Amino acid sequence: MMSHAEQYDFDTLVSRENTHSVKWDFIPADKDDLLPLWIADMDFVCAQPIIDAMRARVDRRIFGYSMPFTDEYLEAVTGWFRRRANWNIERESIVVAPGIVPALGVLIRALTSEGDGIIIQNPVYYPFSKMIANNGRRLVNNPLINNEGVYTMDFEDLEAKARDPKVTMMLLCNPHNPVGRVWTPEELSTVADICLRNNVLLISDDIHCDLIREDAVYTPVSSLNPSERIITCTSASKTFNLAGLHLSNIVIPDEGMRKLWEAEALGRCGLFGGNAFGIVATQAAYTHGEVWLEQVNRYIADNLRYIGEFVADRLPKARYWYPEGTYFAWIDFREYGYSSEQLEDLMLNRARVALDEGYIFGEEGCGFERINVACPRSILEDCMERMAEALG
Ligand SMILES: Cc1ncc(COP(=O)(O)O)c(C=O)c1O
Structure with a gap:
């Protein structure tokens, strides 16, 4: 068993399939190869003290x-x-x-x-x-x-x-x-x-x-x-x-x-x-939980910085501001000129990524995408590459 003082591994993808996960098991489309970075939970294992406490409770x-x-x-x-x-x-x-x-x-x-x-x-x-x-x-x-x-x-x-x-x-x-x-x-x-x-x-x-x-x-x-x-x-x-x-x-x-x-x-x-x-x-x-939280916050910050670099290099018409809080990247795609429906279709059916569409947050969100970056870097890289390819 891992000691709490150790470094947590957030890089390795831990399968959530067949855990009744809304994000992975109930994706709102036919889910073959659709990459889920939508609903707000993390693809990271829990802090060890939480798991230990829950195990002790199960034993009762x-x-x-x-x-x-x-x-x-x-x-x-x-x-x-x-x-x-x-x-x-x-x-x-x-x-x-x-x-x-x-x-x-x-x-x-x-x-x-x-x-x-x-x-x-x-x-x-x-x-x-x-x-x-x-x-x-x-x-x-x-x-x-x-x-x-x-x-x-x-x-x-x-x-x-x-x-x-x-x-x-x-x-x-x-x-x-x-x-x-x-x-x-x-x-x-x-x-x-x-x-x-x-x-x-x-x-x-x-x-x-x-x-x-x-x-x-x-x-x-x-x-x-x-x-x-x-x-x-x-x-x-x-x-x-x-x-x-x-x-x-x-x-x-x-x-x-x-x-x-x-x-x-x-x-x-x-x-x-x-x-x-x-x-x-x-x-x-x-x-x-503070040790885990510090580590997870560092990982999320790195993922958000990676998005900044990716957008600058590969998505020149997109606009992104490094957020002060949350684990979401809120990216403005309005300059690409798609309607909300076209953008959604492009993400879902061409890029094959499940994101939260900006318009669901009110009409001020039209033309934006919300990406949940609380996932291993490899998943995020895959998502960004798919998006860049789909946007051309
Ligand atoms: C601002 C905000 N409030 C509430 C929730 C969900 O809260 P709960 O799961 O406790 O109902 C979320 C989840 O994403 C959220 O972003």
Whole structure:
């Protein structure tokens, strides 16, 4: 067995076939030779302390209903954010859910009314708009500004939209999927100020917070402004590649809002965040996972740098900005002149790569492709070569 002090091998492709992997086993096309770099999980083996903890749990042999709220679990979660982000989370403010997407659904239903406006910043993780629309709320778009590949926020537009009394919530993505910004304290303070002044509840989805580059600094908006009207969604799932274990920690500082959460999540939906393996894995990850995380972040950064070199050499009409956070390359192919449908067809049927098409993140994403680089370099090289060949 590997000791945790050793160097992890992220270069070797570990087969995920027949593991019920959405990315590999449920690819949305006929999958002969289609290379999957789409849905957001990693093709990397887990940190050894997580595997050890899960094995020990398997050896207990009984897997009944489980609850995460022990001192050890709460210390693991709060300690992680205290050490890494200088953010003090009150233990009693943590509620759990089987994922951040279900948590967003519950928050929207519990804390806004039908017909309310909810702000998002397109191009953004597409379940945000689904959760808003499918729960009978109104989507209010405050699009990001794209300055030659570097995205910033349009605060004037945000202020104008937040001023509408029917707009009651904003979903922020920090770091931002897919554009890769890690928002600065100044940007976050301005967002928080606009929301709080206009009585807009701020929900920050920080699921990508640990997957950042060497010189980027993640700031939880709640650490800058410990308001009762800021809720933060966190999870070890993206950081440690545990998405199939379904556990996320949602920080709701206000007791009244926690009661509303409980009434919706448990009372009306029966939604319970007590996955026995998720609990064990999250606790081990946040207690012993830093060595693995440092290594994985270095590997991802190298992959993202490789894309930069490849685009400069081989895809002269594409535009790419080295992202501050997430494991996505967000590449602008608009200069090639294809429609979204043509670009999708070209990637899927000519290049034979399964990526996330830019248009799914909102119309601001048309002409872009999102590539998940959390894979062995050989897979990424194969993907880029296929794309270059298909684009001619
Ligand atoms: C911004 C963001 N939020 C949430 C999720 C998914 O969260 P979960 O699997 O916990 O529902 C993702 C996954 O890619 C994401 O990028």
